[in-house]
Amino acid sequence: MKRLHWILLLMILLIPTESISAKKKTEKSDREIWCDVMYRMAAPVLSNMSEGLLKQNMLVELSPTWDGRNQNVTYMECFGRLMAGLAPWLSLPDDETPEGLQRKQLREWALKSYANAVDPASPDYLLWRQENQTLVDAAFLAESFLRSYDALWMPLDSITKQRYIAEFTDLRRVDPSYSNWLLFSAxxxxxxxxxxxxxxxxxxxxxxxxxxxxxxxxxWYSDGPRFAFDYYNSFVIHPMYIEALEIITEAGKREKIGNMPGCNFHEAIRRAQRFGVILERLISPEGTLPVFGRSITYRTGSLQTLALLAWRNWLPEELSNGQVRAAMTAVIQRMFGDGRN
Known part of the structure; x- marks a missing residue:
């Protein structure tokens, strides 16, 4: 009986140890979590669009409050915003790791998709010429080229480049509303x-x-003459303001622009750093974010300014790389970890 007692005790001690050991072996790193979620989002879009099959195969669900606009804007909206977020990662060099192989595949698909987006003969030629909404989504495509110029713009063939320049130039027909839309033109x-x-x-x-x-x-910036408490400072304003300033001031080498009093590249970064501190503090230990303002369905897009600061090595002293990575990973796992979202 005494021997049986010790055997049972030994089994009790060993079971959790083995479970913890197995968990450690299968536990993914933060980077693996990010890459897996990103690939899951990007692969269905780019694999189809690279073959001219996005419009044919993409399931589009309309909101009950759909405003009646041309639903074909959906495809540029999908492609443009995906590429704006994906571009920095696609600029990394190829390697033979699982991540590197995924990146190489997505880049190959992306380059073919870029070509189809402006080819009038392609079934996936995007809605460039009809809707004002095109300015918004084209700006995200332009942003993807700004963020990964050598990896995504330079490899395109000359005809595709000419087509993009023509389509972007034609967007001057759109008179942007007095809001963050000004940054889409910029x-x-x-x-x-x-x-x-x-x-x-x-x-x-x-x-x-x-x-x-x-x-x-x-x-904080106001999104137009009246302040609105939402995440548009992260969706659009901080990133696009900084990136446009970076081009026109040559990354701050030209401190003062004669016709742009007060517009300062380095000051814009300092403001974004303050906003980044606020964003990081909004993330709870459970990986939740407060829900407020319009367009909340953009979900992790609300953290774009924080991600931009980390990517460009602009995080303020109050925020460490690990701190920001852990916070954003918690949000990603909370939002996408169960595979239902």
């Missing part, structure tokens, strides 16, 4: 400037001047 024109194509400097400078006027303090 981003498109900033890319044209970087690519050596004719650009409209006034559309850049006038937009940046207005955004500067709308700075209200403590890292």
């Amino acid at each position: 981003t498109v024109e900033s890319f044209l400037r970087k690519a050596g194509a004719p650009s409209d400097t006034y559309r850049i400078s006038s937009s940046l001047r207005k955004i500067e006027e709308w700075y209200v303090g403590d890292g």
Whole structure:
């Protein structure tokens, strides 16, 4: 009986030890978690679009409150925003790791998808010429080229490049609303400037001047004349303001731009750093974020400014790389970890 007692005790001690050991062997690193979620999002879009099959195979669900606009804007919205987020990672060199193989595959698909997006003969030619919404989504495509110019723009063939320049230039037909939309014009024109194509400097400078006027303090910009408490400072304003300023000031080498009083590249980064501190503090230990403002369905897009600061090595002293990575990983796992979202 005594022997049986010790055997049972030994089994009790060994069971949790073995479970913990197995868990450690299968536990993914933060980077693996990010890459897996990213691949799960990107592969269905790019694998189909690279073959001209996105419109054919993409399931589109419309909200009960759909406003009746042309639903074909969906495809550029999907492709543009995906590539704006994916671009920095695709600029990394190839290697034979599982991550490297995924990256190489996605880049190959992306380059073919970029070509199909502006090829009138492709079934996946995007809705460039009809809707004002095109300015918004084209700006995210332009942003992807700004973020990964050598890896995503330079490999495109000359005809595809000419088509993009023509489509981007044609967007001057859109009169942007008096809001963050000004930055969409500025981003498109900033890319044209970087690519050596004719650009409209006034559309850049006038937009940046207005955004500067709308700075209200403590890292926050107003989205138009009236302040709105939402995540658009992260979805659009901080990233696109900084990136457009980076082009027109040559990364701050030109401290003062004559027709842009107050617009300062380095000051814009400092404001984004303050906003990044606020964003990081909004993340709970459980990986949740407060839900407020419009477009909350953009989900982790609400953390774009924080991600930009980490990627560009601009995090303030108050935030360490590990701290930000852990916080954002918690949000990603909370939001996408169970495979239902």
